[in-house]
Amino acid sequence: MKPDKIAESLESIPLSMLETWGIEGIILDVDNTILPRTSDTIAQSVENWILEAKKQFQIIIVSNNSRKKIKRASQPLQLAYIPWALKPIRYYFLKASRRIHVEPSKICVIGDQLFTDVKGAKACKMKAIWVQPLEPGKDMIWTKKRRKKEQFWIQKWSCDFSLKI
Numbered sequence: 799m800k801p802d803k804i805a806e807s808l809e810s811i812p813l814s815m816l817e818t819w820g821i822e823g824i825i826l827d828v829d830n831t832i833l834p835r836t837s838d839t840i841a842q843s844v845e846n847w848i849l850e851a852k853k854q855f856q857i858i859i860v861s862n863n864s865r866k867k868i869k870r871a872s873q874p875l876q877l878a879y880i881p882w883a884l885k886p887i888r889y890y891f892l893k894a895s896r897r898i899h900v901e902p903s904k905i906c907v908i909g910d911q912l913f914t915d916v917k918g919a920k921a922c923k924m925k926a927i928w929v930q931p932l933e934p935g936k937d938m939i940w941t942k943k944r945r946k947k948e949q950f951w952i953q954k955w956s957c958d959f960s961l962k963i
């Protein structure tokens with residue numbers, strides 16, 4: 799469940815670092831990673847990061863949210879996507895890996911939840927970067943409950959400077 803890195807935001811992740819890791823594919827979470835959960839508009843800085851990353855990596859969105867929401871989020875950036883992913887179960891992470899033709903060890907998962915994004919990534923032997931949620935106050939009720947536990951671990955790991963970006 800421990801991520802390889804902890805980042806303040808998606809945009810703060812250097813693409814050169816992913817390259818050094820030997821990454822070829824990126825699995826992106828949507829809610830609170832690239833979009834505030836209650837919004838449909840991706841910030842320009844986030845969009846720029848994704849467009850830049852697209853030049854170098856295969857990118858796919860894997861989200862537990864509905865097809866409708868995910869389609870809307872992925873279309874402007876023309877990203878492949880898998881909705882209703884039931885993270886942290888491994889099935890759709892591995893399906894995403896097949897879809898982008900990149901083996902799991904060369905994939906980095908980026909998301910804002912330890913118990914879905916990071917846990918699932920690690921179960922599939924993928925790299926994982928945890929990003930601070932964009933809008934944690936608007937989480938679903940079950941996510942809110944998990945956030946407390948998540949914060950415990952994040953605070954603990956935050957003392958480890960090698961984890962920080």
Ligand SMILES: [Mg+2]
Nearest residue numbers: 827829830910
């Ligand atoms: Mg999320």
